[in-house]
Amino acid sequence: MAIRFDGQVALVTGAGAGLGRAYAIDLAKRGAKVVVNDLGGDPHGEGADRSPAQKVVDEIKEAGGEAVANYNNVAEYDGGFEMVKQAMDTWGRLDVVICNAGILRDTAFHNMSEEDWDKVVAVHLKGTFTVLRAAWPVFRQQSYGRVVVTTSSSGIYGQFGQANYGAAKTGMLGLMNVLKQEGAKYNVNVNTIAPVAGTRLTATVMQEDMLQKLVPEMVVPAVVYMVSQDCTDSGYVIEAGAGNFNRASIVKGKGVQPGTDDLKDAEWVQQNWQQICDLDGAEPMWRTGQTLKDYLASKQ
Ligand SMILES: NC(=O)c1ccc[n+]([C@@H]2O[C@H](COP(=O)([O-])OP(=O)(O)OC[C@H]3O[C@@H](n4cnc5c(N)ncnc54)[C@H](O)[C@@H]3O)[C@@H](O)[C@H]2O)c1
Numbered sequence: 001m002a003i004r005f006d007g008q009v010a011l012v013t014g015a016g017a018g019l020g021r022a023y024a025i026d027l028a029k030r031g032a033k034v035v036v037n038d039l040g041g042d043p044h045g046e047g048a049d050r051s052p053a054q055k056v057v058d059e060i061k062e063a064g065g066e067a068v069a070n071y072n073n074v075a076e077y078d079g080g081f082e083m084v085k086q087a088m089d090t091w092g093r094l095d096v097v098i099c100n101a102g103i104l105r106d107t108a109f110h111n112m113s114e115e116d117w118d119k120v121v122a123v124h125l126k127g128t129f130t131v132l133r134a135a136w137p138v139f140r141q142q143s144y145g146r147v148v149v150t151t152s153s154s155g156i157y158g159q160f161g162q163a164n165y166g167a168a169k170t171g172m173l174g175l176m177n178v179l180k181q182e183g184a185k186y187n188v189n190v191n192t193i194a195p196v197a198g199t200r201l202t203a204t205v206m207q208e209d210m211l212q213k214l215v216p217e218m219v220v221p222a223v224v225y226m227v228s229q230d231c232t233d234s235g236y237v238i239e240a241g242a243g244n245f246n247r248a249s250i251v252k253g254k255g256v257q258p259g260t261d262d263l264k265d266a267e268w269v270q271q272n273w274q275q276i277c278d279l280d281g282a283e284p285m286w287r288t289g290q291t292l293k294d295y296l297a298s299k300q
Helices: 018-029 051-062 077-091 114-142 163-184 208-213 220-226 266-277 290-298
Strands: 009-012 033-037 066-070 096-099 145-150 188-195 237-241 244-248
Touching (some): 009 077, 018 051, 018 066, 018 096, 033 051, 051 066, 066 077, 077 114, 096 114, 114 145, 114 163, 145 163, 145 220
Parallel strands (some): 009 033
16 A cells, blocks of 8 residues: 555655655655755755755645745754744644754864854754654644654764764654653654765765765655554664665663672672673663562562
8 A cells, every 4th residue: 555645744854955855755745745844054054045945845846746945943942833833824734743954063072162062962952852842732632643853873873073963863762762652642653763875964974976876765765654654663763775774772681680688799790791781682672660660570
């Protein structure tokens, strides 16, 4: 069965270029009405330009779809509300939010300025908060919502020179893990994409042939499926792009449980370090409080 978004409204941030543009175009082809947000700054977060968002809207309309341009800055609290308001004022609902807008200010940690840190954290982490905070009451009220937030391999595994970006991108996992719980009762699913694609953000790290070959359209299917009605999973991290799709997860190892009757010391940890760190039989995405629950259960 074809995945369709007829009658649904989607908001994609940073949709004037790269991955966001590809998500917006595919959603519109599948019947969604799309708010194409883009501030239109440079890859380091300087400046503003209305033409990227407008071009994508023109492209969607020429192909017979429906879209409106939005030029707000995701890093501003009011910016998030303006985008959601525009969706509501134009079409009266909002079903899908893809938080995708992003910038880079890479430098080794010992050279990282306060501005490098603040700007990157503001666009990625606060910029996801502002949009979702505005969309959340709409989702709760209509008992439906599909969200994809954007992390990076840098946020999952780390990448030299990206302390600001990696920290902000790991923040997506924390945000998703909380919102998947708060949204569950309202049929609001929150998943995370870790993409790989040739775009202007990766232009400095990818060679020209890779940039051309690894098109954003290789990421699109994972994101579009996750924001569809058909996807009922929440709290998943999916890596997609460059001809690959896989799930990534935080896991909890089996560990060692010496019990509470006998306090252990650092030497005991040293002696048992291998077993404490062993990931054989580890389970994905353990729930908060599980260790305490297991302890209480063992006392009954
Ligand atoms: N391309 C990759 O391989 C890759 C890998 C990991 C993560 N990502 C993430 O994917 C997302 C999209 O990146 P891309 O590669 O398509 O880059 P891109 O530069 O092509 O697109 C990002 C868009 O976001 C917009 N934007 C930036 N700051 C904004 C703001 N404050 N408000 C509104 N719009 C803003 C930009 O104008 C730009 O059009 C980013 O979050 C990025 O960190 C990309």
